[in-house]
Amino acid sequence: xxxxxxxxxxxxxxxxxxxxxxxxxxxxxxxxxxxxxxxxxxxxxxxxxxxxxxxxxxxxxxxxxxxxxxxxxxxxxxxxxxxxxxxxxxxxxxxxxxxxxxxxxxxxxxxxxxxxxxxxxxxxxxxxxxxxxxxxxxxxxxxxxxxxxxxxxxxxxxxxxxxxxxxxxxxxxxxxxxxxxxxxxxxxxxxxxxxxxxxxxxxxxxxxx
Numbered sequence: 001x002x003x004x005x006x007x008x009x010x011x012x013x014x015x016x017x018x019x020x021x022x023x024x025x026x027x028x029x030x031x032x033x034x035x036x037x038x039x040x041x042x043x044x045x046x047x048x049x050x051x052x053x054x055x056x057x058x059x060x061x062x063x064x065x066x067x068x069x070x071x072x073x074x075x076x077x078x079x080x081x082x083x084x085x086x087x088x089x090x091x092x093x094x095x096x097x098x099x100x101x102x103x104x105x106x107x108x109x110x111x112x113x114x115x116x117x118x119x120x121x122x123x124x125x126x127x128x129x130x131x132x133x134x135x136x137x138x139x140x141x142x143x144x145x146x147x148x149x150x151x152x153x154x155x156x157x158x159x160x161x162x163x164x165x166x167x168x169x170x171x172x173x174x175x176x177x178x179x180x181x182x183x184x185x186x187x188x189x190x191x192x193x194x195x196x197x198x199x200x201x202x203x204x205x206x207x208x209x
Contacts, residue, residue: 049066049156049178049182052152056149057122058141060127060137069182070180073204075097075098077094077112078159081117081125082121101203114142114150115150130142174189
C-alpha cells in the first residue's frame with residue numbers, strides 16, 4: 001500500500017511541475033482558445049455604467065458607487081485574484097497600459113479592476129493583491145460586490161463569465177475604456193493585443209495643457 005502511495009505522489013509531482021513550469025514557446029492562440037469563455041453571447045451596452053446605482057466595496061473596505069471613477073476616463077478590467085491562467089495576463093496588460101501613459105497625463109486617468117468572485121475576493125484580499133502587484137492607490141482602484149451587481153456590470157460591458165469549477169471561472173478577457181461619463185468608447189481583447197488604440201482613445205479625454 002505504501003509503495004502505491006509513493007508512486008501516486010511521484011506521478012502527481014511530475015504533473016504539477018510540468019504544469020507550472022515556464023514555457024517561453026507557449027502557443028498564445030491555443031492558450032486563448034483553451035481558456036476562452038463559451039456561453040451566451042451579448043454586446044456591450046451604449047448606457048453608462050454610472051446608471052447602475054449599486055453599492056460596492058473597494059480595497060479599503062469603503063462603500064462606494066461606480067461613480068467613484070466619474071470625471072476622468074477609466075481603463076477597466078474584470079478578473080479574479082486567485083486566477084492562475086488568463087487573469088495574470090490581463091493584469092499584466094493593465095499594468096503595461098499604465099506604464100505607457102505619459103507621465104504628465106497619468107493623474108488624469110483611472111485604472112479600475114472589478115472582481116468577478118464575490119466569495120473569495122473580499123476587500124482585504126484586493127488590498128493584498130494590489131500590494132503584490134505594486135498598484136498605487138493614487139491611480140488604481142479595485143472593487144468587489146454581490147453576484148447580482150457583478151452580473152449587472154458585466155452585462156453593460158459585454159463581459160461574459162461563468163463558473164467552471166468551485167474556485168475558477170471561464171470568462172472574457174476584455175479591457176475597456178470608459179469616457180468620463182462612464183460610457184464605453186473602446187474595448188480590446190487582452191493577451192497582448194495592440195494597446196495603441198486604448199492609449200489613443202483614453203488620452204482624448206485628458207488635459208493636454
